[in-house]
Amino acid sequence: MRNSFSVPYSDILFRSITKHLERRQQSDQNGTCLNGFSLYQNNCYIIGSQGSEISWADARLHCQTLGKNVDLVSIHSAFEQAYVAQQSNGVDTWIGLLNEDGNWAWVDNTPFDYHDWAPKEPSGDGSCVHLDQKRGMLWNDNNCDGNYGDHLYITQYICKASAT
Ligand SMILES: [Ca+2]
Numbered sequence: 001m002r003n004s005f006s007v008p009y010s011d012i013l014f015r016s017i018t019k020h021l022e023r024r025q026q027s028d029q030n031g032t033c034l035n036g037f038s039l040y041q042n043n044c045y046i047i048g049s050q051g052s053e054i055s056w057a058d059a060r061l062h063c064q065t066l067g068k069n070v071d072l073v074s075i076h077s078a079f080e081q082a083y084v085a086q087q088s089n090g091v092d093t094w095i096g097l098l099n100e101d102g103n104w105a106w107v108d109n110t111p112f113d114y115h116d117w118a119p120k121e122p123s124g125d126g127s128c129v130h131l132d133q134k135r136g137m138l139w140n141d142n143n144c145d146g147n148y149g150d151h152l153y154i155t156q157y158i159c160k161a162s163a164t
Contacts, residue, residue, distance in 0.1 A: 031163025034067050040083050044161045045073065047087055053153035056128035056144040059094040060107060063159035072096030073160040074106035081116045084158055085137035094157035097129035099141065104129075108160070115139065130154055 033044030048062050060072045073095050075081050084095070096107040099122075104112050118138035122129075128144035131137040146154035 033163055034070075034161065037161065038087070039163055040080075042163050044163050045084065045087055046159050047089075047093070048157045048159060049091075050155045050157075052155060053146045054094075054155060054157065055146050056094050056098075056130075056154075056157075059146075059157035060096065063096075063157065066159060067161060070159050070161040071108045073158045074108045074110045075116070076110065076114045078114075078116070081114070085131060087158060088131050088137060088156065090133055090137070091156045092133045092154045093131045093137075094146070094154060095129055095131060095139070096160070097139070099127040 030042050031039065031044075033039050034046075037044035037046045046066065048059065050059075050062075054062075056072075063070050063072050073084055074097070075084055075095060084093075097112075098105055098107060104115070104122075106112060116139055118132050118135040118140050121139060122141040124141065126141050126143040129139050129141050132140040142148065148154075
């Protein structure tokens with residue numbers, strides 16, 4: 001027998017889950033951020049843009065000069081990846097992931113508990129990681145100076161701090 005309730009029921013269920021997630025996201029917006037930062041869940045984010053090529057190390061320094069506990073972003077979930085990718089607005093962007101002696105580590109010392117590498121990455125061609133505009137803002141390891149030749153530069157970075 002055809003179940004005539006299956007389509008409308010799953011539709012209602014989907015809408016109800018979406019509403020729940022939206023409410024949860026709103027109620028998770030706790031705390032305040034420094035001026036210019038955007039609050040997402042319990043953290044604050046800001047895009048920095050150099051207008052010309054910037055090395056990963058300089059990007060990190062720029063973040064650190066913005067305030068106490070500000071550093072290049074760490075990413076810990078698909079939600080956070082989606083948020084950071086959206087903020088980056090389709091531009092190659094440094095994140096705070098670094099290869100240290102063969103291990104990947106976030107510069108803010110949070111656990112490396114999530115990754116979102118582009119296909120065939122990490123390819124081992126560098127120790128610094130950026131969101132790759134050519135590959136849907138998934139992650140690519142590359143050299144840390146931000147200059148890939150052929151007018152291909154990294155000019156942007158994203159910083160993160162805990163909300164207070
Ligand atoms: Ca690579």
